[in-house]
Amino acid sequence: MRAAVVRRPGPIETTPLVVETREPPWPGPGQVRLRVRACGVCHTDLHVAEGDLPPRRAGVVPGHQIVADVDALGDGADPALAGARVGVTWLAWTCGMCAACRRGEENLCPRARFTGYDTDGGFAEVAVADAGFVIPLPRDLAAEAAAPLLCAGVIGYRALRVAGVQSGERLGLYGFGASAHLAIQVARHWRCEVGVVTRGAGHQGLAEALGAAWVGEPGARPPEAFDRAVVFAPSGALVVEALRAVRPGGVVAINAVTMDAIPAMPYELLYGERTLRTVSHLTRADARAFIALAAEISLRAEIEVFGLVEVNEALRRLKRRELRAAAVLRP
Ligand SMILES: [Zn+2]
Ligand SMILES: [Zn+2]
Structure with a gap:
């Protein structure tokens, strides 16, 4: 599979993202594998590429607004997810046990892991995600138009x-x-x-x-x-x-x-x-409620679509505020 990888974080003008060919990941226990249909581009991806966010994973694949189809299940993943259209957000995993998680404030979990930062994200043809953290998406939402809903x-x-x-x-x-x-x-x-x-x-x-x-x-x-x-x-x-x-x-x-x-x-x-x-990012409950509302009111995202090899260009235009609305990669 092809993936856009942050080899050496630095100013976006130095094209820190490199498109590489990798072995597709295999889902571990409790994970699903995703065939990525579209992935939104966010300011946080720019901060990961430029190293403003201290690197936590060498050669990370950014991207945390993933629209994908589940194409393989790891052990213990919900069988109902097989073949499902799902979304992945910035929130990759939370502990479920700390005081914040127990209050329903998983966005404040001190052990939270984040998509495209702690884990490889969606600037790739294939990704894996924790089955408990994917958000079911209605099929009638077009993949590119749904991507910016997942963070922005x-x-x-x-x-x-x-x-x-x-x-x-x-x-x-x-x-x-x-x-x-x-x-x-x-x-x-x-x-x-x-x-x-x-x-x-x-x-x-x-x-x-x-x-x-x-x-x-x-x-x-x-x-x-x-x-x-x-x-x-x-x-x-x-x-x-x-x-x-x-x-x-x-x-x-x-x-x-x-x-x-x-x-x-x-x-x-x-x-x-x-x-x-x-406002500190999101909870899964926010994502489910918002996706349901977006479908109900036919909410429309203004998007500009880029190919995977144009990832540096998309981030450069985001940085220079040259985008009219949301950039979306189609791997
Ligand atoms: Zn974001
Ligand atoms: Zn927690």
Whole structure:
């Protein structure tokens, strides 16, 4: 099989990913083998390729938004999975026994292992995954369009839940990339009035097309205060802007793995029982709930499809913010 491998992590301009031919992996106990149909490309894959995330597995295959068909079962894997169309997310495995796992917060498990980081991921023709961590997908979702739902989509959905978004509320979205363009469709389904703060005519036009009631450049103030806001762009200044735009009692959720420093701000922006929260990836329950909702409301992902050999190019364009929405590899 062919796989895109991080041989030596470094700036994406140095093409750190190399497409190699490998023996296809065989599923171990409790695992399934996957024929990869499509795999989404995420900022975290860029951090793995560039070494911003300290390497944990030499020659790792990135990719954690895998749409695949199960083509072999390891010992003990659920026989019902044979031939099934499934999705694999960033969450490859959790211990199931720690306090976080027992609270249902497996996204906070300190022993969690991650797809395309601790384990080989989906930038390959074949992969293996823990049978208990694959998410069944409806057959009528096209593979390429389903891939970005598995990280960008699920985590955007979790961010809306963490922010406590209620039907009919006013919601602000700060930054408008792969995750936000899916979250806005969920929020519109919940009859929320959505304002979007983002740079660039392309993203602003897409936000309007997807039903944003108001669109502004960073620095612009919405005509009315938001009840909740989600910050998607890794900009601390936008966190302060979002706090300034939410009403007393409102919530700002940060959906970014890394972020530049949040500038000093007057206490009054937080006073008035405003809440500032972060979102740490996802649980399997989030993924199942979101996939069911996405199928029900025919949620549409804007995608650009790349071949496996174009993996460095896809990541380069992601880094330069040249993608209109989500990049997807078709191995
Ligand atoms: Zn991701
Ligand atoms: Zn745990």
